[in-house]
Amino acid sequence: MVMAGPEPKVRGVIYGRSLDFKPPPPAVDVLGSPLKLTDVEYVRVPQKSWRDQLRLFLQSSGLTTIPMAARLRWQSHDVLEWLQASLLGRGRGRRVAVTHPVQLMPAIEFLMGLPPELEIERRLLHTLIGRGLIEYRKRMSQARERPLIFAKEANGHFFAGFKEQQLVSKVSSPGEQFQAVQRIYNSYYHFRCLYIFAIISREPPDHASKLFSKFMRASFFLSTIQDDGTISSKPAYRQLPPKEHVVFLAKRDSALQARLREDEQLRAELQGLLRYFRPLRG
Incomplete structure (x- = not known):
């Protein structure tokens, strides 16, 4: 009879669980029926010709x-x-x-x-x-x-994650720490989404209190979370948002732009931080 050896460790799994990196939104925030826009004009886009299809085939x-x-x-x-x-x-x-x-x-x-x-x-x-x-x-x-204001909702999720982050180091049980890290991840994930929604929908800056700084803080912390739910001492830079995304948000965050116009040191700090973000292509 051959004795079975120890089961191989599966990356990203601890105690039969793995972190959910695409957490669903809270059920109360899901609409009962799909979005339908009735006052937006349909735009016809050019279709690929057979030459375009051939070029794509040759490219692949x-x-x-x-x-x-x-x-x-x-x-x-x-x-x-x-x-x-x-x-x-x-x-x-x-x-x-x-x-x-x-x-x-x-x-x-x-x-x-x-x-x-x-x-x-x-x-x-x-x-x-x-x-x-x-x-x-x-x-x-x-x-x-x-x-409903996206920026205010974003702030709520950020502070929920930040509060939990301050306490996670005091959790001794691996199982409890895993659950705490998942809750932190969920809060910061939804914070980032809601902040982006606020920028894309061009919300006024009244409720956007330093959201860009919180976005940077949350992004760096999320990049330290490992697949198995543990927290690394250093960020994994490939897990940070692409540099183009950060620049896109910075240019359109009117509250940030107002501060940049008045604070030369802040401009220098932002330029220094951008070196940590990889380009999307290249």
């Missing part, structure tokens, strides 16, 4: 290269078609019933990484996503019978 086969701008333009058209199908109910894209803005995050992250030469595509995507966020905010405000 490694036989030729397509300029990055051309590939991103085609991708932006695909994202726009998906958004229009899901939010307008029109177009050739695959439809998804959007009941919470977190479902728009792949499109938002694509938008934040677009280069300047695709400004037209960026504006189209920004307008459609922004209108979707505004419609969600309107419907949730009606359901709650009080205004």
Whole structure:
């Protein structure tokens, strides 16, 4: 009889559990019916010709290269078609019933990484996503019978995560620490999403009290969380947001821009921090 050896350790699993890196939004924040925009004009985008399809095939086969701008333009058209199908109910894209803005995050992250030469595509995507966020905010405000403000919601999630972060080092049980780390991750994850929603929907800066600084703090802490729920002493820089995303938010955060205009030291600190973020491409 052969005795079985110890089971191999599976990365990201502890006590039969692994961290959920895409936590769902709170059930109370999910709409009962999908978002539907009725006052946004449908935009027709050019379809790929057979020559374009051939170039893509040759690119995937490694036989030729397509300029990055051309590939991103085609991708932006695909994202726009998906958004229009899901939010307008029109177009050739695959439809998804959007009941919470977190479902728009792949499109938002694509938008934040677009280069300047695709400004037209960026504006189209920004307008459609922004209108979707505004419609969600309107419907949730009606359901709650009080205004929903993304920036205020973001602040609440940040402080919940920060409070738990201050206590996690005092937890001795590995199982309890795992659960605490998951709660911290959830709070910071939703904080980052809500902060981005506030920027994309162009909320006024009244409720955005140093949210960019909190975004940076949360991003660095999240990059220290390991797959198995432990916390590293150093950030994993590949887990930080791309540099283009950080710059996108910094340029559009009106509260931050007001502080930068008055504080030369803050400008220098921000420039210094940007060196820690990797470029999205290159």
